[in-house]
Amino acid sequence: MTPPIFQVCASDTNVTALLGTGPTRLFPFGQAPQGVTLPYAVWQTISGLPENYLGQVPDLDSYTIQIDVYAGRGSEARQVAAALRDSIEPHAHVVGWNGESTDPDTGHRRYGFDVEWHVHR
Numbered sequence: 617m618t619p620p621i622f623q624v625c626a627s628d629t630n631v632t633a634l635l636g637t638g639p640t641r642l643f644p645f646g647q648a649p650q651g652v653t654l655p656y657a658v659w660q661t662i663s664g665l666p667e668n669y670l671g672q673v674p675d676l677d678s679y680t681i682q683i684d685v686y687a688g689r690g691s692e693a694r695q696v697a698a699a700l701r702d703s704i705e706p707h708a709h710v711v712g713w714n715g716e717s718t719d720p721d722t723g724h725r726r727y728g729f730d731v732e733w734h735v736h737r
Contacts, residue, residue: 619679619708619733621659628703634696642700654724655687655696662730677735680711684728690716693727701729708733 625631626640634655635641641652645660662682666674683700687693693716701710714728 617677617735618661619681619731619735621681621683621704621731621733624707625700625703628699630699631696631703634699655685655692657683657685657696657700659683675737677737679733679735681731681733682714682728683731684714684726686719686724686726688724690725690727693725697727697729704731704733 622640622642625635625642626637631642632640635657636653641648641656643652643656643658645658648656648658659681662680664677664679667676667678668674683697685693685696685700687696704710709732710729711732712730714730716728717726718724719726
């Protein structure tokens with residue numbers, strides 16, 4: 617019951633050229649290892665709902681997921697975000713750009729965006 621973000625992105629050579637393989641540095645929120653190599657990205661479900669019908673069981677779930685990219689430079693964060701966007705858009709819709717910021721503790725640059733993903737059951 618989760619969108620296939622990792623499967624889609626980890627199979628895209630443009631993404632893995634930036635986020636590596638073994639592991640691909642795209643982690644569920646809160647699961648990035650301490651001291652992970654930059655750049656990396658995290659994702660989390662921020663909302664979701666089934667496609668409800670009268671008289672039948674839902675056949676589709678919709679998820680809004682937030683993706684945050686962390687990098688040493690803003691240009692690098694934007695480059696990774698663009699690769700993730702290009703990988704995801706054939707399967708889901710980008711619905712929001714959440715801007716850029718700098719983490720005050722680490723100095724890492726962050727670029728975030730939201731995706732609406734429809735998953736057939």
